[in-house]
Amino acid sequence: MNTLSVKDLCCLFCCPPCPGRIAAKLAFVPPEPTYAIMADESGARWTLHLGEKAEWQYSQRELDSLEMSMAQTSKGSRLACMFVRSAPSAKYTLLFSHGNAVDLGQMSSFYIGLGSRINCNIFSYDYSGYGASTGKPSEGNLYADIEAAWQQMRTRYGVNPENVILYGQSIGTVPTVDLASRFECAAVILHSPLTSGMRVAFPDTKKTYCFDVFPSIDKIAKVSSHVLVIHGTEDEVIDFSHGLAIYERCQHPVEPLWVEGAGHNDVELYSQYLERLRYFVAHELQGP
Template identity: 30%
Template sequence: MKEVGIALPKSRGVGVGILAAFLLTFIFYYFYGGYMTFAVFAIVLLLICYYAQDLLLYHPDLPANSRIYIPIPSMHNLPHITVSIKTPDAVTLHAFWITQPEERSKSVPTLIYFHGNAGNMGHRMQNVWGIYHHLHCNVLMVEYRGYGLSTGVPTERGLVTDARAAIDYLYTRHDLDHSQLILFGRSLGGAVVIDAAADTVYGQKVMCAIVENTFSSIPEMAVELVHPSVKYIPNLMFKNKYQSIRKIGKCSVPFLFISGLADNLVPPRMMRALYAKCGSELKRLLEFPGGSHNDTWIVDGYYQAISGFLTQLQKEPSPLQKAPEKSNVWGELEHKIIDV
């Protein structure tokens, strides 16, 4: 599934908002004159641009019918059940639970898969097939709020809440080894993974984290995709920030960074910056010269490299690897994650 960069808003709501702004401008100009009109128009335009940012980042409707048609694992001969995960803010997440044969499922790692910014989790099924057969993991595929059959609307705060809810859900199951949880995220999913791994409680619930072709932050991506002058826009103006470059230093779990050097959307230097700032004592950066943003997983040696990293963890476990106590930090989350 192809991830998407900055695109023009397609929502009718944005068009209506712009039309209302012009109408409001005309009314103010008629009654109050030029200066008041300019001030009101500027404020309304800024508000429209601020709230339109979700439409620029999240693309659950691309390709068409992505909110209706979700390819299922059985199409790729993967055993699965469909599960619903409730979040603390009453959103229902659609997810696939794909397990190894019963005699193995309790002894192998379990990977939580967080996809990119477009389509739904079913569009990543070929990659999950490779993970299942090459890495011999159980896989929980999670569909963010507002994507596929999940309820709600995607926001930064919402997506990081979804990640924690997925981890909590696995702790309610008894057919897996809770000490071998792996967070995996590509592109936007990588930012979600970094946020969870940096959490003082949830970071202790996982064995390791893997991110692939993810960005350092949304403001830095805006500089890349729009214009260098965007760097002068205050962070306050960004509705979605995903400041992974600031959070990665708080991560102490083992971390694997996978970078496709042919990525023409997220500059590979961002992956190197994240690797350099990562606070983990056990971290590794894998760079694949032929990998682009969406298909690094098809490059020769991809699964073997991940397998080598996981084997290293199992042979030489970090002192941080311990079975954490079940806990919930939603109250704390209320104060830590704020959408401006």
């Protein structure tokens, strides 16, 4: 998510504001694609080709293990999807909705490292207009995108909902909360969540207006799964108060992780991040 100038704010919220434009200004900054995917002759298998900006950190063996596919959304976009089998014995798969200004190429090394450390496989996708996905980013497409990814993960790879942890980071918490409010899953992880678009732009906003976007604060109470909220106390993009407000509205929250001194983009660098995720997966979600 990017910082708004006074000029931007004036354009956004005058006579009356357009929700689509608010969403675009607040959230969507697709990077230049850092990867490409190519289909074989049958069109059933896809090969991943990473560019230099993807900053790949592993060997060709790990690269070859990344399974790519394309999913069709209800709004006509074709989404690039990535399945990272980083933990063959894993009970759970994270459906990971990444943050803004990155794509699957840039996230691929992180996914391998994260999955292997917390014993989870990871299924992720690029939003419409990001990476190799077609279409344009919008609030409506965010919701259609994650539902298409959910269906792809279930039908193509046979992952059952009771084995899925929905993980959203930053703008990725928006589709994550929306999907979790409509479908059952094992658990939800919200990493640096926002309450709504207006509340990010205008911190004193106390209610949800009809033209607001990304109203996660009004959907989180409908989520019946256990929810882990993670937020840096010095987040300069989405204030820590957003994470706290989301946590307080959860039906079934677990102990949150407030990372003292962390900002918006460095929570993962603190040791308690992996420690909390490991404990959540290995103990709080495991039945007797």
